[in-house]
Amino acid sequence: MTSPSSSFALKDPSLLRTQAKIGAQWIDSATRYAVINPATGIELAQVPNLDHTATEEAIHAAHTAQDAWKQRTAKERADLLKRWFALLIEHQEDLARIMTLEQGKPLKEARGEVSYAASFIEWFAEQAKRVQGEILPGPQADKRLMVLQQPVGVVAAITPWNFPAAMITRKAAPALAAGCTLVIKPAPQTPLTALALMELADRAGFPPGVLNVITADSEAAKQVGATLCASPLVRKLSFTGSTSVGIQLMEQCAPTLKKLSLELGGNAPFIVFDDADLDAAVEGALIAKYRNAGQTCVCANRFYIQSGVYEAFAKKFATAVAQLKVGDGLDPETDLGPLINQQAVDKVNDHLEDALAQGAQIYNTPASCRAPFMAPVILTEAQSTMRVAREETFGPLAPLFRFDDETEVIALANATEFGLAAYFYARDLSRVWRVAEALEYGMVGINTGLISNEIAPFGGIKSSGLGREGSTHGIDEYLEMKYLCLSI
Ligand SMILES: NC(=O)C1=CN([C@@H]2O[C@H](COP(=O)(O)OP(=O)(O)OC[C@H]3O[C@@H](n4cnc5c(N)ncnc54)[C@H](OP(=O)(O)O)[C@@H]3O)[C@@H](O)[C@H]2O)C=CC1
């Protein structure tokens, strides 16, 4: 019989950790749950199914480690982050394989995610040394006013399955740089990437307790989340996931009044104006729609195409989409892996059926696929009453809405509770400025379908969340200001 690690075919099999991490210990539990490869339905490994007690232990480990960690100089913290960054890059291929096996995304995308994840570690290693206080002019001659920036304390990070590495490092790297310790709860579907990152953090030399990981299945995850939110020792929660769970966690954090970063759902419009470069728009649409098989909070959800180019865009888009290959992410030819599970497939199918019942038409010829694989479907004549217009589909369904003028499309694009990402293609410079300013979104891609990087502030407004990740602002989410008033 083959061992779990041999079926992963890793260059360094010791990256496959199947225990959780609390303090210095890799820990087990009496109950474990299975991690499943969504492409095959085959069990990959089992990890501990931890509960309230283990979560409390992890919080205590992080709390115990907090003081010594914040006393380290910024340079010492930065040096450890740089070592962690180098180890991610060194083990990029193995990390990508683990990710593809448990998450499903194509290996080429998984490699890209590892380098994206690593970029946050490198960026915040640099930013650690640039946290600065202030000296203010005093109101009286004998007063000296200063502002210190101090770490907020123990951080809880609850991360989703769609970016198993990058959503951890986008939270952990700024927290560590600021001098915070963490308890991380990865998504139940993708713990192995998280644990491999912890193995590399150990190798980098992070002290025990600075990074802790609690694994739990979907049932236990609620208890783990509730414990993290209720603990007075946890001073900050950073969550990426759906708006409904974000609201629930915010409510659970209210009694202990925690600092919050919430990166929640989106409903991104992708607008193509008559004056757009259509080939570029199609290229951008492929990236904005099909990254991670459409399972990204910044994925284009609604395509608004101006009447003059509607047919031409649909035709070019369908031609490009026909080239996309759906399959197992380990196959180098694959462009779209499976969706994460049957519920995800059901949600996309519900949106499709609702749209068809309301008059939309399937424009392309989707290949037939066995769930959880899904072929891309392009819909024409989509209408704003359809669920695809109002809800995040999170899958490879692309509804094309028709519009006539700029004012109309801005109103349509903004007619949502969400405000994460928006995209538009246009050439007229005045229009570019008008539309960019009018879109009620935290991020706007102009003549591009890819906006994510470590340098830019990632985050949304309205029901898409609170706070920003990455960029020079990302570290502020893990710092508290302390004002000092000195009388001399
Ligand atoms: N913004 C984003 O990046 C994401 C958005 N979504 C959106 O959410 C929809 C549903 O996907 P789903 O995976 O269910 O997303 P959820 O928001 O439900 O879950 C995100 C993560 O939070 C965990 N979680 C859920 N409830 C709690 C809780 N009470 N305490 C602690 N952790 C909790 C989940 O674990 P568990 O699986 O055990 O519930 C998962 O790991 C998608 O179709 C998409 O629209 C989903 C993922 C990421």
Ligand SMILES: O=C(O)CCCC(=O)O
């Ligand atoms: O919330 C998500 O879907 C993950 C972030 C995607 C990105 O960073 O581009």
